[in-house]
Amino acid sequence: MTKILSAPLAREEIEALQTGDEVLVQGTVYAARDAAHQKMTQALANGQGLPVDLQGQIIYYVGPCPAPEGRVIGSAGPTTSGRMDVYTPLLLEQGLKAMIGKGPRNEEVIAAMQAQGAVYLAAVGGAGAYLAQRIIAAQVVAYPELGPEALLKLEFKDFPCIVAIDCRGNNIYAGNREEGASV
Amino acid sequence: MRQINVDTIRQAVKEMVMEANTRLPGDLQAALVSAKEKESSSRGRQILEICLENAALAASEGMALCQDTGLVVIDLEIGQALQLLGGDLEKAVNQGVREGYLAGSLRKSMVSDPLHRVNTGDNTPAVIHIHIVPGENLKITVLPKGAGSENMGQMAMLKPAQGVEGVKEFVFRVVREAGGNPCPPIIVGVGIGGNMEKVALLAKQALMREIGQVHPDARLADLEAELLTAINQMNIGPQGLGGDTTALAVHIETYPTHIACLPVAVCIGCHSTRRLSRIL
Numbered sequence: 361m362t363k364i365l366s367a368p369l370a371r372e373e374i375e376a377l378q379t380g381d382e383v384l385v386q387g388t389v390y391a392a393r394d395a396a397h398q399k400m401t402q403a404l405a406n407g408q409g410l411p412v413d414l415q416g417q418i419i420y421y422v423g424p425c426p427a428p429e430g431r432v433i434g435s436a437g438p439t440t441s442g443r444m445d446v447y448t449p450l451l452l453e454q455g456l457k458a459m460i461g462k463g464p465r466n467e468e469v470i471a472a473m474q475a476q477g478a479v480y481l482a483a484v485g486g487a488g489a490y491l492a493q494r495i496i497a498a499q500v501v502a503y504p505e506l507g508p509e510a511l512l513k514l515e516f517k518d519f520p521c522i523v524a525i526d527c528r529g530n531n532i533y534a535g536n537r538e539e540g541a542s543v
Numbered sequence: 544m545r546q547i548n549v550d551t552i553r554q555a556v557k558e559m560v561m562e563a564n565t566r567l568p569g570d571l572q573a574a575l576v577s578a579k580e581k582e583s584s585s586r587g588r589q590i591l592e593i594c595l596e597n598a599a600l601a602a603s604e605g606m607a608l609c610q611d612t613g614l615v616v617i618d619l620e621i622g623q624a625l626q627l628l629g630g631d632l633e634k635a636v637n638q639g640v641r642e643g644y645l646a647g648s649l650r651k652s653m654v655s656d657p658l659h660r661v662n663t664g665d666n667t668p669a670v671i672h673i674h675i676v677p678g679e680n681l682k683i684t685v686l687p688k689g690a691g692s693e694n695m696g697q698m699a700m701l702k703p704a705q706g707v708e709g710v711k712e713f714v715f716r717v718v719r720e721a722g723g724n725p726c727p728p729i730i731v732g733v734g735i736g737g738n739m740e741k742v743a744l745l746a747k748q749a750l751m752r753e754i755g756q757v758h759p760d761a762r763l764a765d766l767e768a769e770l771l772t773a774i775n776q777m778n779i780g781p782q783g784l785g786g787d788t789t790a791l792a793v794h795i796e797t798y799p800t801h802i803a804c805l806p807v808a809v810c811i812g813c814h815s816t817r818r819l820s821r822i823l
Contacts, residue, residue, distance in 0.1 A: 395660070422610065423610060423611075423650060423652075424610050424650070425606075425607045425610050425612065425648055425649055425650040426648045426649075426650070427648065428605070428606065428648040434606065434607060434610065434648050434649075434650070435601070435606050435607035435608070435609060435610040435612075435650075436610050437609055437610050437611075439610075439611065439691065440690075440691045440694070440724050442724060462691070462723065462724070462726065462782065462783075463691075463722065463723045463724035463783060464722055464723060464724070464783065482723075482782065482784065484590055484593045484594070484597075484782060485609075485691060485723075485726040485782060485813075486594065486597070486608070486609045486689075486691075486726040486813055486814050486815045487593050487594060487596075487597040487609075488597070488601075488606075488607055488608060488609040488610040488611075489597050489600040489601040489604060489606040489607065489608060490593055490596055490597035490600055492606065492610075493600070506662070507651060507662045507664065508650050508651060508652065508662070509662075522586070522784065524784070532784055532785075533722060533723055533783055533784075535778060535785055
C-alpha cells in the first residue's frame with residue numbers, strides 16, 4: 361500500500377516507514393543541492409541560523425531546469441545524493457527528517473539517520489519531465505545567486521518515491537551482487 | 544571549394560542541443576522497451592516504465608528529459624576540402640550552445656572555474672573536439688552529458704601482463720562502484736589502448752555507437768556480450784534498486800598502444816544518454 365508523507369514529519373510517521381515502501385510525498389519540500397548545502401553548512405559554522413527552519417522538514421536534492429512559459433518549474437529529477445553526504449549529518453542535527461535523491465548514502469549518513477530518526481527516499485533519476493508534473497509550486501527562498509542551485513520551496517502533489525534507507529538503517533542498495541556470484 | 548558560414552554552424556548547434564535534450568534517441572527507446580519485457584523485478588519494470596513515460600512526456604511537452612542537461616560535448620568532423628567563413632568557429636559553436644540553452648529552458652550547469660565555481664549562466668563553454676577528415680562535409684555531433692553518469696567514469700594504466708582479464712576486472716569494478724549513481728540502466732563505454740588521453744576519448748566515443756550495432760571485430764563483439772551478461776548479473780538493476788537490467792549495452796573501442804602500455808577507460812552513459820548528429 362502506498363503511504364502518504366508530508367512535512368512536518370512526526371517521529372511515528374518516520375518509524376512506520378520500512379525500506380522498500382512506496383510513498384507519495386505531498387506539500388512543502390525544500391530543494392537544495394551541492395552549493396546550497398555548502399552555504400548552509402558555512403552559515404552554521406559562522407554561528408548564523410539557516411535561511412529556513414528544517415525542523416521536521418524534507419529536502420529534495422535537485423537543481424531544476426528553468427520553468428518554460430506557462431509552467432511552475434522545468435524538468436526536475438533527483439541528483440546523486442552521495443555528493444551531499446559530507447553535509448548531511450549536520451543538517452539532520454538541525455531537525456531534517458527526510459531526504460529525496462538517487463543512489464546510495466555512506467555509513468556516516470546512515471548512522472546519523474538512525475541517531476536522529478530520519479529517512480532517505482529515492483526518486484527515479486533521469487525522469488525529470490515526469491517528476492516535474494508532480495510539482496505544483498516553486499519559489500526561491502535563499503541564495504538566488506546560485507542560479508539552478510538556489511534554495512527553493514516546492515509544493516509537491518503525489519510525488520512518487522521509494523524508501524531506500526529507513527530510520528533503522530535498512531539499506532535497499534546493500535543487495536547488489538559481485539559479478540559472477542551465484543544468483 | 545565548398546564553403547560554410549560559421550553562422551550556419553551556430554544555428555545548427557542551437558537547434559541540436561534543444562532537440563537532443565528533449566528527444567530520447569530511438570535506439571535507447573527500443574532498448575528500454577525490450578529491457579522492460581525481460582526484467583524480472585516488478586520494481587525494475589515499474590522504473591523502466593517511468594523512464595519511457597518520461598521520454599514520451601519530454602517529447603510531447605518539449606521539456607528536457609532530465610534536469611541535468613549536461614556539459615555539452617561537441618564533436619566536429621570537418622572535411623578538409625571545406626572552407627569555413629564568417630568568423631571564429633569555436634565562438635560560433637558556443638554561441639549556438641548559449642542560444643539553445645536559453646531558448647530551450649535548459650539548465651545552465653557550467654561553472655567558469657573548477658575551484659572558484661561561479662555559474663557562467665549560459666551553459667558555455669562546450670567541450671569541443673575537432674577532427675579533420677577527407678571530403679567537403681561537416682558532421683556535427685552533440686552529446687549533452689549529465690554529471691551523475693560522467694562522475695562515475697574512471698581510467699587506469701594497466702600492465703600488459705594483466706591482459707583481457709585485467710580489463711574485465713577493471714570494467715566490473717567501475718560499474719560496481721558506480722552502483723545506482725549513474726541512473727541505470729546504463730551504457731558502458733570502454734576504451735582500450737592508445738595512451739592516457741586517447742583512451743578516455745575512446746570510452747566516450749563508444750557511447751555514440753547505436754545500441755544493437757555489433758562490433759565489426761568478432762573478438763571484441765564477444766567480449767562486449769560477455770561483459771554485458773556479467774554486469775546484468777550484479778543485481779544493481781534500474782536505479783540501483785535491484786533487477787536484471789543494469790546495462791543496456793557495453794561498447795568497446797580500441798586503438799594501437801605502446802609495448803609497455805594497456806590503458807583502459809570506462810565512460811558511463813545513463814538511461815537517457817542524449818546524442819544527436821547532423822551532416823551539413
